[in-house]
Amino acid sequence: MTTPIILPSFAAGELAPALQGRVDNNKYQVGLATCLNWFIHPFGGASTRAGTSFVGEVLDSATRSRLIPFSFNTQQTYVLEFGDRKMRVVKEGGYVLEAAVAVSGITRASPGVVTTSAPHGLSTGDALWIDGVAGMTQVNRRRFSVTVLGGSSFSIGIDTSDYGVWSAGGSAARLYTIDTPYVAADLARLKFVQSADTMTLTHPGYAPRNLTRTGHAAWTLTAIGYAPTQQPPTGVLSDYPGSAFDYVVTAVSEETGEESVASAVASSADQTSTVLWTNAPGANSYNVYKGKNGVYGFIGRAGSGSPGFTDTTVAPDTSDTPPESKNPFDAADKYPGCSTYHEGRQWYARTNTKPQTLYSSASAAFNNMNTSSPSKDSDAITRTIASREVNEIRFLLSLNVLLVWTSGAVWKAWAGQQGDVMTPANCAVKPQSYEGIAEIPPIATESSALYVTASTRKVRDVAYEFTSDSFQGRNVSIFAGHLFEAHGIEEWTYARDPHGIVWCVRADGVLLAFTYLKEHDVYAWSRHITDGAVESVAAVQEGAETILYLAVRRTVGGQTRRYIERMSSRYFPDVQAAWCVDSGVRYDGWNDESSRRLAISGSRYEAGDTVTLYAVGHAPFGAGSVGSKYILRRGQNQVTVSIVSSSGPGEATATLDIAPHVSLQNVETPDWALASLALDGLWHLEGRALAVLADGSVQPTATVRNGSIVLPRASGAILAGLPYVCDLETLNLEAGQPTLQGRQKVVNEVVLRVKDTRGLSAGPTASRLVDIKERTSEQPGFATALTTGDQRVLIDPDWSAAGRVFVRQSNPLPATLLAIIPRLEAGA
Structure with a gap:
């Protein structure tokens, strides 16, 4: 007797x-034996991951690059590619370019030579992007390394002898690149923290630097000078000069309230004299200090409009002294290893000479490390952790306290019981956990933080527990320990919207996805592989979604290539929008403006007949249109026409591929596409066999030749890239008491509850799969639509003690599984 059971969730991964x-x-009960290239939703369903689009080749394919996110706000986000002593900028799926220069010619030669209409300003070795060329279209949307031949000419380093003849147009733009001091071997330990348009970069082998953005292609990287931005007054003197009494003056910034260091000393013969000075730019008041026993104490304040300050025998207050210049990071072995912002200060930690010491800037003055004697509440802070072991501080994270991660423990730094704000006098440090952190930054989520332990083989969370008044955590990788047995985590990043997934780079190049939702006790792991190895990741907000960027090492033409790729949005409104290939390129010729319409008219509408194709609201036709193909569609009815001649910009003569439905005869439609039989721009996958999706239909595998693939039929939307397989396998089925474990079982039929899905197969094992039949009411030639609901399949039965269900997506199509409902028969 068969019994249906339901697996309603996969929330354990x-x-x-x-x-x-x-x-x-x-x-x-909600776990899986295999979750490969599927990720887990917080609500418990599983979806095949989205594919990636090709952004470009890294700075140097022989060297590993590091990706770092830069977010000024949710609209202005970038991914920074750091390579060996260089940095480039990626924005919204493409490298940022400098101003372009017009191309005036390209030779057919080996190598091809480009001439420009104006001086190009390039240097040999620069990376250049060419696009918009007519005739020699093979160079479009490609990157070249140039060799300068003259002020208006350069070689692009490839043989263009067999390319088309350049006829007009085109532009060439250098990829925006800046120099950095960081060698490739040190990039893994490069740490960063950002405030507005400034990112602070720290590494114990380099002086700390600020990376500042003022435009898409305007970035500066400068060593930080630790001194007040407010300068002291100059020309300080007494109107009664002498040597009996000494004075110094400081300036206070009008904008920030920051106080400068002391001016040069002015000496007076009498303490009833007037101290004069030249005002400092940006100051609105001045503090005057008088010396006593070698210590300067405060005696009064003067406004910027005052001619000076007259001492009326005021006794100096030596508990209020002028700031003293201090730079704790002024030499090698004294450079900090990490930084963050907390309570209006910038904090640093971990130098080679003092690996357990914390340093903060003065309050509200991030580059000011000055102190006073005795100290003031606004002074910079220095604190050293007192612990049993000397474990270096690796990361700082600002929550309601400052969490301090060392290689051996987690500490909190806060004001203690003395107040709400940390000051030099009120700064306590207390251990929270004795599980240290790897050289991977912690991730702050909605209500907690995640970190990779020092072994790189465990992930823990940490959150404040009111009952113990401390930060407690748990091992959230314990149920998926097999994923970390041989290889640890090297990098990770958090894609907050919409699914809340932490993407982790494992040391062998496998990408792990960790779905984490603490308040609902959801923590689920899955594996993701590609044809190559992932080496770095970064996630930035682009619109309503957090987009993942990857640095991937692939083998193309027998050579190692390293690419930057962008993971597509997982929102696919229809099958034509699906992006389920890696390192892919897309052509989309479908019209997206309702005012632009096409129509066909003729005396006959049979296959091969000649008709008139006319345009309304646009003028697309010309001499170059001959041979072009257009698809016209209304609902599921469509026809393809081939242009044989053009009689004007709005009218052409064409032939029909089939007899069109009456709804397309002499009827204007905005649903049309300029179709293509080929997809170009695939030079980065030359010689590779690619998966192809054309107008929502899976095409035969195509091999890239000369940067292009050819399709068996013209299509309006073409996607091609490296294929990947998505496998999902249940655990041994269990239905409660009496247990089914150890008994022979067979599943004859399974129902898959799906959402927006197509192309699945199912069976008891990976070698005995049955394709699910999905085509229903679609018209011939129209792509099978995505399905939502229950899909029933009679699988190839197999008696075993496991009784598992295996689901595979081997097509470049999306799938989401909400539940698996097998009909199970159990034996003895």
């Missing part, structure tokens, strides 16, 4: 084999 006997654990 892929579980380790060591846990596959724990049918008593609630995670077993």
Whole structure:
């Protein structure tokens, strides 16, 4: 007798084999044996991951690059590619370019030579982007390394002899690049923290620097000078000069309230004299200090409009002294290793000479490390952790306290019981956990933080617990320990919207996805592989979604290539929008403006007949249109026409590929596409066999030749890239007491509850899969639509003790599984 059971959620993700006997654990009931290239939604469903689009080749394919996110706000976000002593900028899926120069010619030669209409300003070795060329279209949307031949000419380093003849147009723009001091071997330990348009970069082997953005292609990287921005007054003197009494004056900034260091000393013969000075730019008041026993104490304040300050025998207050210049990071081995912002100060930590010491700037003055004697509440702070072991500080994270991660423990730094704000007098440091952190930054989520332990093989969370008044955590990788047995995590990033996924780079290049939602106790791991190895990741907000960028090492033409790629949005409104290939390129010729319409008219409408194709609201036709193909569509009815001649910009003569439905005869439609039989721009995958999706239909595998693939039929939307397979396998089925474990079982039929899905196959094992039949009411030639609902499949039965269900997506199509409902028959 067969019995249906339901697996309503996969919220535990892929579980380790060591846990596959724990049918008593609630995670077993929502866990999976295999979750490869699927990710888990916080609500418990699973979706195949989106593919990636090709952004460009890295600075140097022989060297690993590091990706770092830069976000000024949700609209102005960038990914910074750091390579060996260089940095480039990626924005919204493309490298930022400098101003372009017009191309005036390209030779057909080996190598091809480009001439420009104005001086190009390039240097040999520069990376250049060419686009918009007519005739020699093979050079469009490609990057070249140039060799300068003259002020208006350069070689692009490839043989263009067999390319088309340049006829007109085109532009060439250098990829925006700046120099950095960081060698490739040190990039893994480069740490960063950002405030507005300034990012502070720290590494114990380099002086700290600020990276500042003033435009898409305007970035500066400068060493930080630790001194007040407010300068002291100059020309300080007494109107009664002498040597009996000494005075110094400081300036106070009108904008920030920051106080400068003391001016030069002015001496007076009498303490009833007037101290004069020349005002400092930006100051609105001045503090005057008088010396006593070698210590300067405060005696009064003067406004910027005052001619000076007259001492009326005021006794100096030596508990209020002028700031003293201080720079704790002024030499090698004294450079900080990490930084953050907390309570209006910039904090640093970990120098080679003092690995357990914290340093903060003065209050509200990030580059001011000055102190006073005795100290003031606004002075810079220095604190050293007192611990049993000397474990270096690796990261700082600002929450309601300052969390300090060392290689051996987690500490909190706060004002203690003395107040709400940390000051030099009120700064306590207390241990929270004795599990240290790897050289990977912690991630702050909605209500907690995540970190990779020092071994790189465990992930823990940490959150404030009111009952213990401390930060407590748990091991959130314990149920997927098999994922970390041989290889640890090297990098990670948090894609907050819409799914809340932490993407982790494992040391072997496998990408791990960790779905984490603490308030609902959801923590689920899955594996993601591509044809190559992932080496770096960064996520930035682009519109309503957090977009993942990857640095990927691939093998193309027998050579190692390293590419920057952008993971597509996982929102696919229809099958034509699906992006389920890696390092992909897309052509989309479908019209997106309702005012632009096409129509066909003729005396006959049979296949091969000649008709008139006319345009309304636009003028697309010309001599170059001959041979072009257009698809016209209304609902699921469509026809393809081939232009044989053009009689004007708004009218052409064409032939029909099939007899069109009456709804397309002499009827204007905005649903049309300029179709293509080929997809160009695939030079980065030369010689590779690619998966192809054309107008929502899966095409035969195509091999790239000369940067292009050819399709069997013209299509309006073409996507091609490296294929990947998505596998999902249940654990051994269990239905409660009496247990099914150890008994022979068979699944004859399974229902997959899906959303926006197409192309799945299912079976008891990976070698016995049955394709799900999905085509229903679609017209011939129209792509099968995505399905939402229950898909029933009679699978190839297999008696076994496991009784598992295996689901595979091997097509470049999306799938989302909400539940699996097998009909199970159990034996003895």
